[in-house]
Amino acid sequence: MSNDHHSGKPGRIGDYALLSDLRTAALVGTDGSVDWLCLPRFDSPSCFSRLLGDERDGHWQLAPAGPVREVRRRYRDNSLVVETDFHTDDGVLRLVDSMPPHEKNQFDQPCLVRMLECVSGSVQVRMRWIVRFAYGDSVPWVRHVRQTSPEHDEYILAIAGPHTAVLRGDLLPQRVAHERAHELVFALEAGQRRSWVMQWSQDHEEVPPPMDPVQETRDSEDFWQEWTGKINYTGPHAGAVYRSLATLKALTYAPTGGMVAAPTTSLPETAGGSRNWDYRYCWLRDATLVLLALDNFGCSDEAAAWRRWLVRAVAGDPADAQIMYGVDGQRHLLEWEVDWLSGYHGAQPVRVGNGAYRQLQLDVYGEVMDALHLARERGVRENADTWALQRGMIKHLEKIWQQPDKGLWEVRGPDRHFTHSRVMVWVAFDRAVRAAEEDGLPGQVQRWRELRDAVHAEVLEHGWNEELGAFTQYYGGTTLDAATLLMPSVGFLPGSDERVRSTIRAVERELRRGVLVDRYSTDEEASSVDGLAGREGSFLACSFWLVDALALSGRRQEAEEMFDELVQLSNDVGLFAEEYDGRTGLFAGNFPQAFSHLALVNSAAVLYGGHTRGEMSRRNGGGSR
The missing domain is CATH 2.70.98 (Beta-galactosidase; Chain A, domain 5)
Known part of the structure; x- marks a missing residue:
């Protein structure tokens, strides 16, 4: 080099x-x-x-x-x-x-x-x-x-x-x-x-x-x-797993346990473009993946610290819950432009703060409930305060779950009924039901059961496109979204379901570029969703999601081969950005990106297991990893 x-x-x-x-x-x-x-x-x-x-x-x-x-x-x-x-x-x-x-x-x-x-x-x-x-x-x-x-x-x-x-x-x-x-x-x-x-x-x-x-x-x-001596992993690509876990630790703010999405701001998702966001904050969306990545491989202290940060950050009126917070739980992440900096190779604007903290993204309710459910399964005791917090979130979700939102990708276009958001609403109600049924926690379990089943039926009816043979990005749309690959991972449908398998094939057909996967269709309709035109690189997390979906749908050998190739895309010291441009061989987006490293570690767990190998799935109660 x-x-x-x-x-x-x-x-x-x-x-x-x-x-x-x-x-x-x-x-x-x-x-x-x-x-x-x-x-x-x-x-x-x-x-x-x-x-x-x-x-x-x-x-x-x-x-x-x-x-x-x-x-x-x-x-x-x-x-x-x-x-x-x-x-x-x-x-x-x-x-x-x-x-x-x-x-x-x-x-x-x-x-x-x-x-x-x-x-x-x-x-x-x-x-x-x-x-x-x-x-x-x-x-x-x-x-x-x-x-x-x-x-x-x-x-x-x-x-x-x-x-x-x-x-x-x-x-x-x-x-x-x-x-x-x-x-x-x-x-x-x-x-x-x-x-x-x-x-x-x-x-x-x-x-x-x-x-x-x-x-x-x-x-x-x-x-x-x-610290790395605590890591328990002996599967393939151990070096990549160790480096990813060390990177996640490095992105953790020790006084609170919060993990930033990246240590940088405004590294562009498209060369010279304006998709330049500040990622130096903690996203609730990462909650489940953080707990999985850390606890699966023996980093239980860090997993417990993240749970404490999570509970403290979302404490208060559930109606005020945000999608992201500062490392110390700060709520106001006001976005402004640093107009005196020319930007990374001219990519402007340079932004500080992140206005998306005000967005409604319903999927985060599912992520928080899933993460805290996982913590219970891993032996972290619930107390009256933390369960009251979750009940409050579910009660608020009961009021707002039918609203359209900005979705996983934090679009700055119109609100829609994004399929992934609806799936994660199902996750939220499902984990509430399981808390009552499996852990004996008090609550309106019959009401939650009814809502869970209603959301499930709704997604199957409105998120599925018979002509495409796939779940689409949002209700009534025709564009695909890599986030639908997460359905078997969260237990919404088993990997053996033909609708899951058909969606995987559609994503491979439309979004896969070699070993890489784009996050959603990049035609004119998708650009109008995002509100920002321009060809971006492939999201590395989406590529690892396909690895998981392939493994869970019975295509394990293909999943392992894809994982082998993806691991090789890191830079010379094992780090990943948010995106990778297969045409140029260059990274794009903020760096290093926790979401990419979380997805890598989670794929290693799905394929080869951490210390949880052979245990029942935390999400759907059956099947082994």
Whole structure:
């Protein structure tokens, strides 16, 4: 892998590796540049924003000053410590990047640790450090500080309003005249090593104390090694499953247990397009998949933390339930445009916040009820408060279940009766019935049974298109939707049902492109649903849904072969974006994408089982995985 190592523009989406301290995340490219970092949380304003503009918007690059012949990189074992080897004509330079995770103490301050080592030869190194707070809009006051008492300390201090960054290192960069940047060029000989630590503080008068970069890197590696040691999976593609689970952990905000959909905003779903959304929030839609992915493979503490976040986030009047929340349960995710950033390779607008939080998406009621049902089955005890919360949600759903909504894909077009939404309404009532029947919890079970059966009959009548031989995207429509592949997974119909099998064949015929699956038909009618024209890549989660549907419908060998191919589409360090463009071989959408990694892990469970192998299905009470 090679790259243009001194371009002012960001690299390809797949060129990045993820760093995380379980509070925020950084993206570092194959050119040694940290192009995205929000401090101190996932949803905070960025201080490195080159990803959505150019180098003037903030980045931190450490790389050879001259031409690079080849770049090789990897995560150390199953950790989130990234090693990048730059091969030049003069020698090999190794860059080691990490963000020490501080899981226990929510007041720990984030830091980014970077170490350079010359593996062989002699390599000229260039370091560029440009800090721009407030999504690139705020140029800090930067000064070089030398202290001699009570002990010697030297650092660069960057201050702008409430934001403070401190940079320490073996060598500190110098101000570049007329550029508002800091740069350093130096030589490293074989065996030599140099290190830097960048820390954040909310108070410029309380500068964080120095840290030992070698020890912090070692501690980071130990933390992740210990964590991944809990994972219980011995099936095929274990490396991909481990990396996906570690990525999901990395996207978790430790103080609350909430998991962001992605650490980025506004990476476009279409090249140069306007489908640019902020994904640095927690979607209720991910609830079931998160619990499945974590608990199936031994990460029960994280599963329990997510359940606690879920219950706290939706607490209150069920009528006020939202489809997404902030990492701390924040409700108001007001959407606005950052008009001073040019966007990823010109894709505008750049958005902060997500206006979809106000949308009605009925499927999330099913996801929440399903997730909490799963938690009960996995031994998490229900209490009076959590069951009262669920009863309140069901009572509210009884009033609104017949309304049209925005659906799974959060369309910004007209509300419709989306088939997947209706299926998930059935799931909500079904899980309420099962809570009463199987777990002995109190409630109006006869009423719930009647509603469950009514919704089921309605979907079979209005969601099915006899001419197409498939369930359609919405009632009365003729377009297909990959979300209908989830019907057997949620237990709405068994995989052996001919309508399920026929829908799978229709999706393969219309939406499948090789190993990839589009999320819905892209003809004029579908474009009017979305309200945004333009050819997008294939949604990776949809491709994994087809794997599950094939397996559940008796086509296991095809499912395994498809899974084998999909796993190979990750970037060089095992990460997936939201979409993959089969024509160009490039990722699209926010990165890395929790939904894609969740779908991968869930497919591994369907095909090969986690520690639940051989147990009864959690969803339909019968059949083995």
